[in-house]
Amino acid sequence: MKILDNFLVELSVPLVEAMRAIEKNASGIVFTVNQGVLVGSLTDGDIRRALISGASLNDICGEYHNSELTFLPIGSSNAEIQAALDDNKKIIPLVDSRGVVLDFASRYKLHNFVIMEPYLKGNELKYVSDCVTSNWISSQGKYVTRFEKEISLLCGEGDCIATSNGTTALHLGLETLGIGKGDEVIVPSFTFGASVNAIIHAGATPVIVDVDLETWNIDPKEIKKAINNKTKAIMAVHIYGNPCDMDAIIELAKSYDLLIIEDCAEALGASIKGRPVGSFGDVAAFSFFANKTITCGEGGALIVNNSDLTLRASELRDHGMDKSKRYWHKYVGYNYRMTNLQAAIGLAQIEQFSMFIEKRKIIWNSYRKLLGSYDYFDFQLSRVDHSPASWLFTLLIRDDESISIDEIISRLKDFGIESRPVFFPMSEMPSFAELAEIYKDPNCKNISRRGLSLPSSISLTEKEIKYISNSLLTILNIDIASNKNV
Numbered sequence: 001m002k003i004l005d006n007f008l009v010e011l012s013v014p015l016v017e018a019m020r021a022i023e024k025n026a027s028g029i030v031f032t033v034n035q036g037v038l039v040g041s042l043t044d045g046d047i048r049r050a051l052i053s054g055a056s057l058n059d060i061c062g063e064y065h066n067s068e069l070t071f072l073p074i075g076s077s078n079a080e081i082q083a084a085l086d087d088n089k090k091i092i093p094l095v096d097s098r099g100v101v102l103d104f105a106s107r108y109k110l111h112n113f114v115i116m117e118p119y120l121k122g123n124e125l126k127y128v129s130d131c132v133t134s135n136w137i138s139s140q141g142k143y144v145t146r147f148e149k150e151i152s153l154l155c156g157e158g159d160c161i162a163t164s165n166g167t168t169a170l171h172l173g174l175e176t177l178g179i180g181k182g183d184e185v186i187v188p189s190f191t192f193g194a195s196v197n198a199i200i201h202a203g204a205t206p207v208i209v210d211v212d213l214e215t216w217n218i219d220p221k222e223i224k225k226a227i228n229n230k231t232k233a234i235m236a237v238h239i240y241g242n243p244c245d246m247d248a249i250i251e252l253a254k255s256y257d258l259l260i261i262e263d264c265a266e267a268l269g270a271s272i273k274g275r276p277v278g279s280f281g282d283v284a285a286f287s288f289f290a291n292k293t294i295t296c297g298e299g300g301a302l303i304v305n306n307s308d309l310t311l312r313a314s315e316l317r318d319h320g321m322d323k324s325k326r327y328w329h330k331y332v333g334y335n336y337r338m339t340n341l342q343a344a345i346g347l348a349q350i351e352q353f354s355m356f357i358e359k360r361k362i363i364w365n366s367y368r369k370l371l372g373s374y375d376y377f378d379f380q381l382s383r384v385d386h387s388p389a390s391w392l393f394t395l396l397i398r399d400d401e402s403i404s405i406d407e408i409i410s411r412l413k414d415f416g417i418e419s420r421p422v423f424f425p426m427s428e429m430p431s432f433a434e435l436a437e438i439y440k441d442p443n444c445k446n447i448s449r450r451g452l453s454l455p456s457s458i459s460l461t462e463k464e465i466k467y468i469s470n471s472l473l474t475i476l477n478i479d480i481a482s483n484k485n486v
């Protein structure tokens with residue numbers, strides 16, 4: 001149930017229902033609606049006065065509500081909302097063009113659709129409390145072991161080593177595979193900087209190549225062009241949860257005797273012909289940052305698909321210490337461990353994983369339905385046998401000289417909508433210029449220039465997605481009525 005639901009009562013319900021809602025929202029007021037459309041308000045004072053003058057708790061709200069009230073369009077800027085709030089109007093409903101209440105604002109809560117918020121309504125608090133009360137808050141404890149087991153099951157049963165975040169998982173994976181100085185690792189230009197940083201930290205050279213314009217993933221044709229006798233590995237980043245062309249990548253790896261590292265940071269839950277991402281590479285890294293499909297706050301996991309390397313990965317993660325000889329540093333290692341507290345949150349998240357994936361698919365499909373028929377946009381495409389994780393909903397906006405992506409982002413903010421540009425090409429990072437080999441990447445530049453991510457939290461409702469989509473269309477001066485899908 002959303003907070004908003006505690007503020008709305010139908011006109012026809014008895015006063016006692018309004019009192020229950022007021023009890024829950026603790027704000028002294030409810031808004032009356034007629035089939036979802038705002039028609040008035042009812043305060044606890046109104047109900048008290050009605051009862052004193054002989055009303056019964058079974059009388060309907062419609063007899064006592066006030067039909068005069070202040071409301072604002074959902075697209076109102078936060079400055080407009082602030083101006084409308086005063087001591088008598090502490091809560092203001094925000095409505096769409098038909099008067100349907102989509103949100104409410106108060107001094108403490110201006111309306112805002114954030115890009116991606118975690119959903120922590122399962123056993124997160126219970127499990128974290130258990131860590132605290134049982135004193136197991138560091139990197140040992142039952143939740144780490146249970147988390148590793150569950151992640152392994154979700155990723156095709158490779159061995160799972162939980163880490164402090166996705167970047168440490170990537171670095172640990174490279175180190176586990178023995179990739180270092182003198183080695184080249186081919187990586188897509190369209191990715192988050194952590195993919196490239198990890199290669200540099202391992203002492204190897206990132207070779208940055210272009211991506212496919214349809215899938216936005218590393219293009220196997222470009223990989224082939226970049227292979228030489230120093231090439232040691234390919235980093236396949238499943239960007240925005242869309243699986244890479246693993247058939248082609250595995251074929252190249254076999255032909256040229258290369259290792260594969262999957263960067264699955266954004267892709268937990270994605271699969272190819274029913275086989276989960278993370279099970280294709282020699283190793284694979286996942287991220288559980290707060291905006292990811294499941295979160296630990298910060299957190300990561302390395303999947304090792306060659307069990308001969310599992311012990312090495314685990315020892316490298318734990319200061320390089322020999323598992324059978326305490327304080328004996330077999331390797332120059334790292335402390336990349338996940339804490340029991342992180343794992344406790346992560347385990348509670350895994351319990352809700354199928355619901356998260358379903359919800360994300362619904363969100364993704366709703367956006368596609370609402371925006372898909374305008375030739376103003378291009379969408380990330382997947383092959384038919386690939387099942388993406390539908391992570392952050394992102395689209396490409398047609399080049400338009402009259403409005404830039406930055407301006408669209410700023411205009412959406414006025415509508416209370418947070419949006420994001422996509423990653424810059426890795427080829428353009430001054431910090432990587434000296435340390436990387438860089439190939440031409442026109443497709444990546446195209447995606448980077450035109451990409452926009454929209455709010456994708458699983459708590460979003462159909463109505464809210466429609467509001468967000470219509471706001472974008474309005475900003476772009478697109479005729480909303482011309483949508484053939486709705």
Ligand SMILES: Cc1ncc(COP(=O)(O)O)c(C=O)c1O
Nearest residue numbers: 165166167192194265287288289
């Ligand atoms: C593609 C990609 N790789 C690696 C990472 C690094 O993960 P983390 O932030 O958990 O270190 C991220 C994300 O945040 C990512 O999006």
